[in-house]
Structure formats: structure tokens, C-alpha cells
Amino acid sequence: MATIHTRKFITADPEKCVGCGVCEYICAFEKEKAFNPLKSRIRVVRLDSVINLAVACRLCEDAPCVAACPRDALTQSEETGIILVDEDKCNGCGWCIEACDYGAIMLHPNKKVVFTCDLCDGEPKCVEWCPEEALDFVSKDILAQKARITVVKRLFQEAIKTLG
Amino acid sequence: MFGYAGRILRINLSSGRVRTEPLREEFAKKYIGGIGLGMRLLIDNSKAGVDPLSPENPLILTTGPLSGTIAPTGGNGHAFVAKSPLTGGVGEAKSHGFFGSEMKRAGYDAVIFENRAEKPVYIWIDDDNVQFMDAKHLWGKSPQETEALIREELGDYYIRVAAIGLAGEKLSRIACIMNDRTRAAGRTGMGTVMGSKNLKAIAVRGTKDVNVAQPDEFLEFVKMLHERMKGPATTKYRTLGTPLNVLVHNALGALPTRNFTNATFEGAEKVSGEYLNEHFVVRIVGCSSCAMRCEHIAVVPEGPYKGTTVRVEYEPLWAFGPHCGVDRMDAILKAMELCNYYGLDSLSTGNIVGFAMDCYEHGILTKKDTDGLELNFGNADAVVKLVHMIGRREGLGDVLAEGVKRAAEKIGKGAEKFANHIKGLEMTGYDIRGLKTAAIGYAVSFRGADHNRHGAYGLDLKGTVDRFKVEKGRAKLVIDIENLYTIIDSLIICKFSRGTYYDGFEDLAKYYTLATGMPMTAEELRLAGERINNLGRLFNIREGFTRKDDHLPPKVMSTPIPDDTVSKGSYITQEELDLMLDDYYAARGWTREGVPTLEKLKELGLEDLAYIVKNKLKKESGKRKKEVN
Numbered sequence: 020m021a022t023i024h025t026r027k028f029i030t031a032d033p034e035k036c037v038g039c040g041v042c043e044y045i046c047a048f049e050k051e052k053a054f055n056p057l058k059s060r061i062r063v064v065r066l067d068s069v070i071n072l073a074v075a076c077r078l079c080e081d082a083p084c085v086a087a088c089p090r091d092a093l094t095q096s097e098e099t100g101i102i103l104v105d106e107d108k109c110n111g112c113g114w115c116i117e118a119c120d121y122g123a124i125m126l127h128p129n130k131k132v133v134f135t136c137d138l139c140d141g142e143p144k145c146v147e148w149c150p151e152e153a154l155d156f157v158s159k160d161i162l163a164q165k166a167r168i169t170v171v172k173r174l175f176q177e178a179i180k181t182l183g
Numbered sequence: 184m185f186g187y188a189g190r191i192l193r194i195n196l197s198s199g200r201v202r203t204e205p206l207r208e209e210f211a212k213k214y215i216g217g218i219g220l221g222m223r224l225l226i227d228n229s230k231a232g233v234d235p236l237s238p239e240n241p242l243i244l245t246t247g248p249l250s251g252t253i254a255p256t257g258g259n260g261h262a263f264v265a266k267s268p269l270t271g272g273v274g275e276a277k278s279h280g281f282f283g284s285e286m287k288r289a290g291y292d293a294v295i296f297e298n299r300a301e302k303p304v305y306i307w308i309d310d311d312n313v314q315f316m317d318a319k320h321l322w323g324k325s326p327q328e329t330e331a332l333i334r335e336e337l338g339d340y341y342i343r344v345a346a347i348g349l350a351g352e353k354l355s356r357i358a359c360i361m362n363d364r365t366r367a368a369g370r371t372g373m374g375t376v377m378g379s380k381n382l383k384a385i386a387v388r389g390t391k392d393v394n395v396a397q398p399d400e401f402l403e404f405v406k407m408l409h410e411r412m413k414g415p416a417t418t419k420y421r422t423l424g425t426p427l428n429v430l431v432h433n434a435l436g437a438l439p440t441r442n443f444t445n446a447t448f449e450g451a452e453k454v455s456g457e458y459l460n461e462h463f464v465v466r467i468v469g470c471s472s473c474a475m476r477c478e479h480i481a482v483v484p485e486g487p488y489k490g491t492t493v494r495v496e497y498e499p500l501w502a503f504g505p506h507c508g509v510d511r512m513d514a515i516l517k518a519m520e521l522c523n524y525y526g527l528d529s530l531s532t533g534n535i536v537g538f539a540m541d542c543y544e545h546g547i548l549t550k551k552d553t554d555g556l557e558l559n560f561g562n563a564d565a566v567v568k569l570v571h572m573i574g575r576r577e578g579l580g581d582v583l584a585e586g587v588k589r590a591a592e593k594i595g596k597g598a599e600k601f602a603n604h605i606k607g608l609e610m611t612g613y614d615i616r617g618l619k620t621a622a623i624g625y626a627v628s629f630r631g632a633d634h635n636r637h638g639a640y641g642l643d644l645k646g647t648v649d650r651f652k653v654e655k656g657r658a659k660l661v662i663d664i665e666n667l668y669t670i671i672d673s674l675i676i677c678k679f680s681r682g683t684y685y686d687g688f689e690d691l692a693k694y695y696t697l698a699t700g701m702p703m704t705a706e707e708l709r710l711a712g713e714r715i716n717n718l719g720r721l722f723n724i725r726e727g728f729t730r731k732d733d734h735l736p737p738k739v740m741s742t743p744i745p746d747d748t749v750s751k752g753s754y755i756t757q758e759e760l761d762l763m764l765d766d767y768y769a770a771r772g773w774t775r776e777g778v779p780t781l782e783k784l785k786e787l788g789l790e791d792l793a794y795i796v797k798n799k800l801k802k803e804s805g806k807r808k809k810e811v812n
Binding site for chain 1: 251252253255258281288364365390391392393394395398402406409412413465466467468469470471472473474475476478480482492494
């Protein structure tokens with residue numbers, strides 16, 4: 020069983036994300052065979068021309084959306100941590116939407132049930148397509164590792180140059 | 184329909200009547216979308232001689248068959264078309280960002296704004312629901328403020344807005360229409376037409392699917408373009424961006440400086456793309472669905488214009504920089520930001536400021552005319568002040584807001600000699616005195632002075648041809664690019680992506696077919712490009728344009744380049760211009776007066792527009808017979 024330490028999720032690097040929304044297009048196409056960002060599981064926020072970031076489900080431990088559902092329509096996969104929606108039980112009441120701090124679970128524009136990122140069976144299309152390589156499919160532990168390596172590299176820029 | 188939404192929305196701003204009409208497949212294939220579709224709708228929905236600022240001049244907004252799809256750069260474009268208040272001919276301007284894709288998702292290939300609203304309004308297009316909203320509280324606000332206020336008042340952050348600023352409201356003829364804060368449908372005064380309709384803004388939210396005919400093949404094609412966009416064809420746009428041109432043009436003696444007095448600029452280093460990237464650019468962002476990302480966002484870190492934030496491209500940088508003799512980047516960026524704020528075409532505005540400086544240097548304008556501003560070339564702070572005056576139409580700014588051609592007429596005293604425009608549209612940042620292939624494209628462009636209708640400067644700058652020579656056969660090269668560029672603007676893909684369609688029309692035809700399901704061959708698409716170019720010509724002929732209107736700016740034909748550089752001494756004579764035009768008209772299959780023949784119209788499937796040329800052709804053939812006798 021995957022723990023919160025090893026579960027991989029979709030993350031966007033704020034340094035790299037340019038807000039183009041290719042992830043939204045490819046997600047909606049992969050899941051619903053249509054070009055429509057409203058059907059995307061990942062969403063881009065552009066607050067200003069210089070402030071852009073894509074946001075998707077972060078696979079919280081004891082996910083608040085699951086806890087908030089009064090109809091037990093949501094469950095969290097023990098294996099991957101993704102949120103599973105029982106479309107027969109969900110009536111689109113939106114308690115889960117209120118409970119999510121990240122806006123990562125949304126009401127479907129046509130089906131009137133909620134939907135969220137399912138990681139494309141471990142091969143997320145958005146990560147594959149991101150033209151800026153700003154998206155990563157990664158666990159929180161590895162994310163921290165990467166951040167550490169980046170910062171150390173930055174500190175030792177000159178030394179790395181000499182090493183070739 | 185695939186690719187297309189299949190609907191045209193017609194909004195009568197006077198009566199409040201709103202209706203949709205179907206977009207016929209055959210019609211769509213013939214005119215593609217964007218400026219092609221827009222110009223055809225303009226011809227069909229306006230009468231000859233219509234006053235551009237009267238209610239009878241429709242403002243047409245179009246998307247393209249790729250808008251709203253994942254097509255890189257194609258997914259996000261839109262165009263405005265109307266009779267231009269600057270040129271009196273066809274006006275058209277494209278923009279990218281996020282607005283066009285939203286419009287497509289709302290389900291429209293085109294929106295025709297007819298007539299004039301009694302009082303300021305904005306139109307709220309919420310999928311099928313179209314509402315007229317009071318815009319009293321938005322009047323006087325900048326496009327950026329308008330965008331934010333509309334989102335707040337309608338309570339939806341994802342609403343996209345295209346709006347005019349003060350310039351459009353005050354019917355400045357160089358007003359643009361802005362969307363997504365920093366993007367502009369800039370040229371030919373489309374914001375002026377919008378202002379004349381009391382239309383402050385168009386707000387749209389679209390939630391519908393956009394479907395393509397062959398989705399899997401389409402995606403494969405897009406994936407390939409993504410790879411190409413990471414390659415050398417787009418390196419320029421991803422690194423220094425178009426400001427790279429500054430030093431390139433300067434080295435080649437092709438950087439118009441001080442209103443075309445010189446062709447090299449001693450301060451070029453300080454206004455170069457290199458300097459800009461190092462000191463001012465904080466981030467490079469992208470439009471919806473684009474894999475390239477080109478939008479260089481610059482922030483002024485210190486000094487009197489600290490905090491100025493603006494997207495930078497070469498043309499406005501040139502217009503407020505070298506063209507005004509200004510080498511202070513902070514002031515240039517401020518002037519550009521102000522253009523966004525007032526909703527002014529930054530290219531035309533910079534051109535006009537340079538013109539005013541030239542007049543001042545020659546004593547045609549004095550301190551009395553300028554409210555004390557010392558408009559010497561190089562006075563960076565005066566440039567910023569004058570942009571404020573143009574935006575608000577205060578003092579001299581009121582005259583200058585009329586565009587360089589009309590301003591020169593009003594100022595008189597020989598100011599016309601310094602007014603660098605073609606057909607009334609202000610000149611752009613290529614010194615065509617020494618770029619004589621590009622000069623052909625500039626002279627004949629249907630929207631006036633423009634590098635983007637033909638891109639023929641590429642042939643000159645890359646040395647494909649001898650750029651100082653005028654010779655027969657050159658026009659054919661220009662026409663090939665013109666036809667391609669017209670298709671680029673009709674599909675509405677971005678010109679920055681042009682290098683990624685390795686097989687030109689072949690690639691684009693495939694793109695079109697995969698999206699729409701309507702089979703299109705490369706030759707059919709080339710023909711559509713030719714058709715749309717003829718369409719622009721026909722509109723202008725209908726409005727009374729003749730060979731005389733295919734002219735070049737006065738300085739280009741009067742002032743040899745004085746600088747000690749490769750282009751020294753170069754300029755264009757009347758004889759050379761005549762040779763260019765004869766060559767061009769012949770290659771286009773037009774008469775010596777530049778009128779498309781009936782045979783040409785038939786070949787292009789434009790027989791129904793023969794009424795525009797019939798009398799002119801008769802007159803010309805009569806005249807020729809007389810000459811022969």
C-alpha cells in the first residue's frame with residue numbers, strides 16, 4: 020500500500036509553468052475525447068501575466084473531500100491515493116468541492132457529478148505533453164529531494180562549471 | 184461541423200436584436216476563417232463609401248477553424264475586421280491569448296456587430312445567451328480595468344474580455360482592441376470602430392466542446408508541431424524574442440531611426456533585445472494551447488517609471504526607441520504600457536510621436552503647439568508625456584490622435600513630408616529604402632504600411648535576393664509569401680510559428696483537413712490565399728482605391744540613407760516603384776491599374792463580386808484603346 024510518502028501526484032513547477040493550458044486540452048481530450056478545458060482534471064490559474072500555475076489533485080492523506088461526502092460517493096484508493104467517484108451515488112451536492120483547499124475536485128459540466136485527477140493509470144498525459152516540462156509526476160519525498168538538488172546546484176554553480 | 188462552430192452571431196446594437204445564422208460548409212472552406220471570413224462578411228454587410236465611424240460600418244469578430252482546439256498558436260486566435268477609419272480601405276487586426284478560444288467554445292465562428300448602441304454598453308456572451316449590459320461605469324476605464332471589473336461584476340474569473348480604452352471611446356483613429364491584459368488587435372483602428380458603436384467591451388464565457396474530425400491523427404500532427412516548436416524554427420521567439428531585430432537591423436542599415444532620417448541608431452545596444460532580456464524581462468509566458476511561449480514580460484526595476492509592466496515586441500520597442508531617437512528602455516516600456524492603458528496601437532502611436540518630433544526639429548511645430556514640451560529627438564520623458572496627451576486627446580495629442588496622415592494635413596506647413604504612412608496606416612520598423620523586395624509588399628498591402636502582410640523583408644535581410652535592386656520577377660516571390668500569410672491570418676495561427684510548417688501549404692492543408700474533415704489540398708489552400716488577397720483588393724477598389732494608393736512613405740522616396748553603412752545612399756525612386764507595381768500587378772493577373780480581371784475573379788470563384796470591377800475595367804480598356812490610337 021502506498022503511503023503519503025510514496026504516492027505520486029501531479030505537480031507544477033511555478034518557475035517553469037507559462038500558463039498555456041496545453042495540460043487542460045490534453046486532459047479533456049484523453050478523458051472525454053473533446054477539446055474543452057472545463058472537462059480537464061488539471062486547471063491552470065493565471066492571476067497575472069507573470070503569475071501562472073497548473074493545479075491538480077494532491078492526493079491528501081485522509082482526504083477531506085472523502086470525509087465531506089455525505090453520500091459515501093467518494094473513496095480514496097489505498098494503492099494509489101486517487102479519489103474514486105461513484106457516479107451513481109454522487110448527486111453533485113458540492114460538499115467535497117467546499118472541502119478541497121486546492122479547487123482540485125470539480126463539478127462536471129454535463130454529467131452533474133464531481134470528477135478529479137485519476138493519474139491516467141500512472142502515465143499522466145499532461146506530464147507527457149507539457150511543452151515546458153513544468154509538470155512532474157512525483158512523490159512528495161522525491162519532490163523534496165529534487166528541490167534540494169536544485170538549490171545545491173545553484174549554490175555550487177561555479178564549481179559545477181569547473182567540474183565540466 | 185468539425186473545427187468550426189457552424190454559427191455566425193449577428194448583434195444589432197441599436198435595436199437589441201440578436202440572431203444566429205448558420206455558417207455554410209462551402210463558404211467556410213472558401214474563406215477559411217479569421218481575416219478571410221471577416222473580409223467576405225464585411226463586403227457582404229456594408230455598402231460602398233460607408234463612413235468608417237458611422238453605424239453602417241459593421242465590426243466583425245472572427246475565430247478560425249482551429250480556435251478552441253489544442254492546435255499550438257492556432258487554438259487561441261481571433262480577428263477584427265471593419266472598414267478602417269485610418270485608411271478608408273479594409274481594416275483587420277488579429278490577436279491571440281485566450282479570448283478567441285473562449286469565443287469558439289461559446290459556439291461562434293463570427294460575430295457581426297451592427298449599428299450603434301444608444302449609450303455605452305458591453306456585450307455579455309454566455310454560450311447561447313447574449314445580453315446587453317450597461318457600461319456607464321466602465322466608460323473611461325482602461326481595457327485592463329474593464330476586464331477585471333467585468334469579471335468581478337459577473338462573478339466568473341474565467342470570463343474573457345476584449346475591450347477598448349479611452350482612445351477608442353474618444354474615437355482616436357489609432358485605437359486598438361485589447362484582450363487578456365496585454366494582447367491587442369492593434370492595427371488599422373479597429374478600436375475606433377468599436378468606440379463609434381458605443382461598445383466598450385465584449386465579454387465571453389464558452390463551455391461547449393470543440394471537436395475535430397480526425398482526433399487521433401490531429402493529435403499526432405499537433406505532437407509533431409510541438410517537437411518542431413522546441414527546435415530552431417522558433418528559437419528566436421523563445422529566447423530574445425522579436426527585439427532581437429534591433430541589432431540585426433542596425434547592422435544592416437535597416438533600422439529606421441529618428442523618423443526615417445537615419446537607418447542606424449547609435450543607441451541601439453541600449454534598446455536591444457539582449458539588453459532588454461538582461462535587465463528588464465522577468466518572465467516569458469505563453470498563450471492558450473501554445474507550445475512555444477514568446478510573451479516577454481518586462482518590468483522596470485527602478486527610476487521614474489519603476490513598476491511599469493508590459494509585454495514587449497520589436498515593433499513598439501522600435502517605434503518609441505530608435506524611431507524617436509530614444510535610448511532609454513524604461514521610458515520606452517512606459518510608453519508601451521500607456522498604449523495598453525489607453526488602448527492605443529503602440530506601433531502607430533510611436534510612429535506619430537516620431538513624426539511630431541521631426542516636425543518640431545524642423546520648426547513646423549513649436550513649444551506653443553506642444554504645451555511647452557521640448558520634442559527633440561531623444562527626449563525620452565517627452566515621449567511619455569506625449570503618449571498621455573494622445574491617449575486623452577489633450578492639446579497637440581488631439582490632432583495626433585487622428586493618425587499621422589490626417590495630423591500632417593491639419594498641421595500643414597509641409598508636415599506631410601514627415602508623415603510616414605501608406606494608405607494612411609503608419610509605417611513599421613523596417614527601413615525599406617534598402618529592402619526593396621519588402622518595399623513591394625508594403626506598397627501593395629491591402630491594409631496599408633505593414634510588414635505582416637507579406638514578410639518579404641526576410642528575403643532581403645537573409646540575402647536571398649539583392650536587396651538594393653529592383654527587378655522584374657521579384658513580385659512573384661512576394662506574392663507567394665502574401666498568399667501564405669493570408670492563410671496564416673485566416674486559419675489564425677501565429678506568424679511566429681510559420682517556420683514549423685516545413686512543407687508550407689501542404690502542412691497547413693493537412694492541418695485544416697484533420698480539423699474540419701473537409702478535404703483540402705495544398706493547391707486549394709494556396710488558391711484560397713490568393714482569393715483572400717484579391718478580396719482585400721476588391722474591397723479597397725470598391726472604396727475608390729487606385730494604383731495611386733499603392734505608394735510608399737515620403738521619406739522612403741525622398742531621402743537617401745545618409746549613414747556610413749552598407750545601405751548608404753539607398754532609397755526608392757518613382758521609376759523603381761512603377762517597375763515594382765507593374766511587375767506585381769502582372770504577376771497577380773491584374774490590369775496595369777491594379778484591378779483584378781474578370782478572368783481572375785472567375786478563377787478564384789469570386790464572380791459575384793465582378794460588379795466592383797466592371798466599370799473600372801471598361802474605363803481602363805477604353806483609355807488604353809485611346810492611347811493605342
